[in-house]
Amino acid sequence: MRSYLKMYSLLLAVIMIAGCGRPEGGSSRVVLQNKGSDTLVNVAQAWAEAYQTVNPAIAIAVTGGGSGTGIASLINGTVDIANASRQIKESEATTMAEAGQAPVEFIVGYDALAIFLHEDNPIQEMSVEQLREIYVDGGSLERWSQLGVTVPGCSSDEIIRISRQNNSGTYAYFREAVLDEGDFKLGSRDMHGSKDVVDLVMNTACAIGYSGLAYATDEIHMPCVIADGSEECVFPTVETAIDATYPIARPLFMYTAGQPEGAVAEYLQWILSSEGQCIILAKGYAPADTVDCSPASM
Amino acid sequence: MSDTVIQEGRLDRRDVSWFVDKTVQVLMFVGGISAVIFIVGIFVFVGKEGFSFLFEGFSFTEFFGSINWRPTSENNQTFGALALIVGTASVTGMAMLVAIPFSLGAAIYIGEFATGKTRESLKILVELLAAIPSVVWGFIGLTIMNGIIIDLFDIPIGLNVLNAGIILGLMAAPIMTTIAEDALKAVPDKYREAAEAMGATKWQMIRQVVLPAAKNGLVSAVLLGIGRGFGETMAVLMASGHSINIPGSPFDSVRALTATIAAELGETAVGSDHYGALFTLGIFLFIITFLINLTADLVVKGIRKK
Secondary structure, eight states: OHHHHHHHHHHHHHHHHHHHHOOSOOOOOEEEEEEEOHHHHHHHHHHHHHHHHHOTTEEEEEEOSOHHHHHHHHHHTOOSEEEESSOOOHHHHHHHHHTTOOEEEEEEEEEEEEEEEETTOOOOEEEHHHHHHHHBTTOSOOBGGGGTOOOTTOTTOBOEEEEEOTTSHHHHHHHHHTSTTOOBOTTOEEESSHHHHHHHHHHOTTEEEEEEGGGOOTTEEOOEEEOTTOOOEEOOOHHHHHTTOSTTEEEEEEEEESSOOHHHHHHHHHHHSHHHHHHHHHTTSEESSOOOOSGGGO | OHHHHHHHHHHHOOOHHHHHHHHHHHHHHHHHHHHHHHHHHHHHHHHHHHHHHHHTTOOHHHHHHOOOEETTOSSOOEEOOHHHHHHHHHHHHHHHHHHHHHHHHHHHIIIIIOOHHHHHHHHHHHHHHTTSOHHHHHHHIIIIIHHHHHHHHTOSOOOSHHHHHHHHHHHHHHHHHHHHHHHHHTSOHHHHHHHHHTTOOHHHHIIIIIHHHTHHHHHHHHHHHHHHHHHOOHHHHHHSBOOOOOOSSTTSOBOOHHHHHHHHHTTSOTTSHHHHHHHHHHHHHHHHHHHHHHHHHHHHHHHHHO
16 A cells, blocks of 8 residues: 555656656747737738748737727737727827837728628618717617618617627727717617627618628628718728728727837738738728739739 | 554654645645635635725716716716616526426426436436536527527517526526425425325325425525526627616616626726726625525525424
């Protein structure tokens, strides 16, 4: 019996020593942490993958979580680059500046915020004013018939508002661009991600929702949007986001703490190069500047 | 003589088994008190984060009397949790309407009627139901139940109290069944034998002898189910519609306390009013769940005293 115990303790000791002695990842690879906006997460991942062929010595770990999460992590110093679908808040920038690392902003592309309707919804054009009356606190539009349409499959006639959780960048941008900084009407269904918005609108005849254009699918109907004080109705496309004729298009940001150096600087430079910009274009967003991505130019 | 000396010496010797004995003793002790340490630790942490808000920005009447939950508003931040509290309560209430008949029926069948293989396989199946992750339940609510409810009741959207209540009821049923069945098993067989000897039918025996005798255990099963309902997060977040609203019917969307914390905490700046308000919701949930579990415990203790 005792010899068994001795053997066990010996074994245990060996395992523990082996555990302690394990070398800590002996490779010299640099890993950059990149976190933030769910709107940007798909394209950030595509960038990270493509960059492997450009510079195999640098690996980029991409995580989503939202613009606020990314910026919070940048403040805490746990990430190298934060992705954001909204501009950094003054309070956040002040916190960083006080810590000695003022944020540096890079516009890496543009995104058109599309309005999503069920495919049976007959509405072809909507004005920003109509959207405001639907979504803003105290707004007058509650029923589809007030817009002069009957939506097939929506017998209750009620406008089902689909929105985002209240700290997403998409939510904040919609409030700024459409609601004139007013508050959202209570009672909207607040989804936790752009994809959930699309899924729900696809299955709900009475619904209206909003999200980045890149999340649109074939089974969803997107009306054109008329800006305040304008006559022209503009469809959300990559082109109208680039030339800023679409009224609800926003810049997409990457932030670093202080001027980027070394690997981070190289990576950001590559993202803003035509190679990086063609990737964001391929993902359904607009590039930061016009680029030629035709096969001949590559 | 020399023999006894050696014997005594052996008793005091600090050999390997003595150390093993002591080590195991310490490990057991640590294991035993760790639950207490964790609970106290969690309470201190949640309290610490929430108290800054509780003593500064907190307004009792707004928190419990207003439905205006606008934590990220630019010009008028308000923290009214009434709609969230009503939302959690209504979903849990609906869940109990679903779970009580199911779990009580299942417990009576497993405990009193089923025998042999049927009984064993049923018990395993019920426990298997408890092993389904809540995000899977939520996904069923979001995709399958949503469509079914829209078609069945001809309403615009199927993410509502009914959907979340059914999902939550099915989630709470396994644990309620297991506890209710234990309560029925705790009723001594001599009660049943006496009832049968008096000529009672099986139904009469269950209704008039076994159920009243197991009453406390059954009540605590229901209370634990309610506690489960209050605490469940993911499935409720996905199936309830996550909409700030005082429900007027089971077909209205609502938002639960837990779901609000889950959806918003990840992107809130640490130390802000919003952060503190979410932890205040956490304190409130903690107190409610604690009270429910305490009541369940006291009810069960009530049986043992008899």
